[in-house]
């Protein structure tokens with residue numbers, strides 16, 4: 001299925017295997033049932049925690065299942081915690 | 090510590106001991122307690138019975154990061170209720186270093202002379218002032234800095250405050266000599282009513298800050314600091330893009346109020362976004378990140394230069410950019426920066442000035458999107474206090490009455506800021522119910538509604554919003570009392586050790602044994618005091634409602650404001 005991606009801030013596609021390398025506005029093909037965190041991995045290879053993703057106007061969690069023709073806006077790390085810097089304190 | 094009290098009717102000064110009941114209050118907690126105790130709620134906000142109170146927070150002047158915010162309190166001429174207006178700048182830390190817990194200004198001088206105050210270790214000198222009357226805030230700050238030196242704190246009002254306009258704010262000098270503002274609620278008009286043009290602060294040889302257990306305080310402050318720097322919002326996004334990072338996020342989420350709250354998205358958003366601002370700042374040799382006071386580790390402020398690389402403005406906030414931008418459909422960031430500069434200089438709150446402009450556009454006084462027109466109105470009408478300028482300068486409700494406009498986006502007379510209540514419902518609850526009038530900082534539900542900080546609550550649904558706003562309002566009232574910047578809340582909400590560090594710092598500094606419950610009880614009691622003042626001032630449940638037009642559907646989600654009066658009345662029942 002086809003999805004539209006908009007990257008904000010300093011984010012751009014870092015996956016050298018994709019045509020959209022270094023771009024911040026592009027379309028991607030993804031398999032049915034793909035979840036948001038897999039899209040993050042596809043684009044950034046090693047995605048940062050706490051990316052804010054808004055799918056068709058709705059903020060969604062990393063396990064959200066995306067749908068054909070959706071538009072995903074991804075913002076730099078500024079979301080709530082996924083790891084706790086105090087775990088080792 | 091002590092209380093400095095200035096009586097402008099008698100032109101006298103007294104130094105008082107801090108009553109025991111105020112010992113563990115600071116910032117908003119203290120300004121609201123003093124206003125509630127000493128100001129008749131039904132008094133005229135611009136009359137002699139109102140008092141203007143400046144208070145640093147509980148941690149001001151210490152090594153606790155981001156603890157140098159200043160609270161300014163009074164009865165508000167804009168809302169008719171109690172007001173705490175919060176500012177960065179160097180004043181809070183200087184007051185704390187002088188050992189001043191609060192500076193209370195009461196009375197009104199006889200005759201028509203103007204005055205300035207000079208605050209120092211031995212008290213306050215009250216001097217006649219003529220030279221800087223009619224001048225803007227930048228000139229006041231530059232003149233006082235050359236007269237008394239770089240290390241002088243300045244709090245000043247511009248022309249709007251002199252004319253007692255309800256949009257008038259109080260400007261506070263920041264570490265670079267630029268301007269931060271106690272923006273909301275018209276407290277510059279209260280200062281103008283007391284005919285004080287400016288206050289200078291000299292903290293040389295001040296008594297300093299006592300910390301009972303220095304080692305414990307230092308350890309807690311280090312944990313606190315680490316938490317702020319580790320959090321993605323306060324450690325990465327805000328330092329790089331400033332608060333304007335929110336333009337694209339709110340726009341994509343359909344929550345960017347556009348054209349006087351008609352739409353949730355603005356087609357010119359990209360042009361006024363944090364990303365565009367960052368690129369512009371970098372291309373013009375500006376400074377993308379600095380703190381509004383010493384000890385801020387988040388540093389969300391910036392210096393924005395004009396096309397010729399000359400200083401234009403700083404502290405250029407998302408709310409300002411939204412207000413004149415999407416709110417008035419202007420997508421020219423340079424024009425908005427010019428407007429921000431003028432507002433700072435004249436001393437008017439940007440959110441409420443834009444609120445007046447939205448009403449002016451509804452009335453046909455200006456075309457939508459006319460940035461140059463807004464700049465002209467601010468410079469030629471408000472600054473000059475023409476009849477039209479006085480109407481605009483007294484806020485959106487006043488302007489609406491003058492021109493027969495009913496689509497006015499205010500609560501208690503104060504403009505709803507940059508987050509659409511129909512698309513970010515938690516913030517709508519805060520706008521409606523905070524004793525301050527529409528104020529995003531009073532309970533910033535954008536955290537859980539959009540950024541998934543402190544959990545995630547669907548911004549378009551009703552479920553969970555009342556509890557979210559209530560809890561955030563309580564926590565914010567506590568943070569405001571500590572003098573902490575609201576942006577510490579991201580780390581506080583997400584990392585438990587950070588909130589514990591705050592309690593540890595209080596216990597170490599004041600030699601007490603507070604628990605987390607005591608901390609939240611502080612916030613509850615601040616809100617209770619403020620609500621009681623508002624009810625005694627004549628504000629009722631009807632004032633805790635959003636404007637009627639919020640029942641219209643908001644594109645793109647086509648949601649409506651659907652909270653009942655009963656639900657809203659339950660928010661701050663505790």
Ligand code: SF4
Pocket residue numbers: 155177379380381382385386387388389390574575576
């Ligand atoms: S984060 Fe921003 S508002 Fe807060 S203290 Fe720092 S510069 Fe001021």
